[in-house]
Amino acid sequence: MNITIISASPREGRLSLGVAKHLNNKIENSILIDLGEFNIPRFTGFGDTSGDLEQLRETLTKSDAFIIISPEYNGGYPGILKDLIDHCSRETFANKTVGIASVSAGAMAGVRVANHLKDAFFNIQSIVSPRLLMAGNVGERFSTEGKLIDDSFQGQVDSFIESIQWLGNKIKD
Numbered sequence: 001m002n003i004t005i006i007s008a009s010p011r012e013g014r015l016s017l018g019v020a021k022h023l024n025n026k027i028e029n030s031i032l033i034d035l036g037e038f039n040i041p042r043f044t045g046f047g048d049t050s051g052d053l054e055q056l057r058e059t060l061t062k063s064d065a066f067i068i069i070s071p072e073y074n075g076g077y078p079g080i081l082k083d084l085i086d087h088c089s090r091e092t093f094a095n096k097t098v099g100i101a102s103v104s105a106g107a108m109a110g111v112r113v114a115n116h117l118k119d120a121f122f123n124i125q126s127i128v129s130p131r132l133l134m135a136g137n138v139g140e141r142f143s144t145e146g147k148l149i150d151d152s153f154q155g156q157v158d159s160f161i162e163s164i165q166w167l168g169n170k171i172k173d
């Protein structure tokens with residue numbers, strides 16, 4: 001079972017990427033897509049092949065499962081992730097396992113974005129893993145290079161990964 005990790009922050013100096021790198025290092029058979037490095041056009045209709053969409057669709061279609069690592073921006077997720085979801089929709093994400101990790105500089109840990117993402121992926125018929133990773137106070141937990149600074153968070157990271165792998169293997173069979 002292969003997993004594609006999508007880091008959804010486009011921001012310069014993005015801290016979400018540290019979380020994504022950490023998971024990517026821990027998971028065998030995973031790849032990391034940093035949306036900040038891709039050209040994803042604003043959604044204006046289905047079938048768009050401009051920018052990096054074709055390359056992204058090809059990679060995502062080959063994925064058995066996904067981990068979405070998203071910062072909370074004004075209670076929601078970044079526009080670049082919304083565009084990706086709309087461009088790819090059910091054709092790419094339906095019937096596949098999706099794990100959701102929220103990232104926030106604050107103590108609330110991005111609970112609102114996690115809820116929005118649950119609904120969005122439910123709507124495109126993904127199988128959303130019930131175990132979330134809520135990376136609050138992210139700068140104190142992960143370095144931008146992907147090192148876990150706060151050892152007390154390791155258990156949550158491990159449980160999150162295990163639940164996606166468990167579910168992903170069941171769904172794939």
Ligand SMILES: Cc1cc2nc3c(=O)[nH]c(=O)nc-3n(C[C@H](O)[C@H](O)[C@H](O)COP(=O)(O)O)c2cc1C
Pocket residue numbers: 009010011013014015016017071072073074075076103104105106108109110138
């Ligand atoms: C446009 C914008 C809106 C934000 N809104 C929220 C918010 O609603 N809730 C929150 O906890 N943090 C919010 N933050 C702070 C983020 O939690 C913080 O920037 C975090 O590092 C985001 O992840 P990133 O570094 O990967 O972009 C916001 C940051 C930006 C840039």
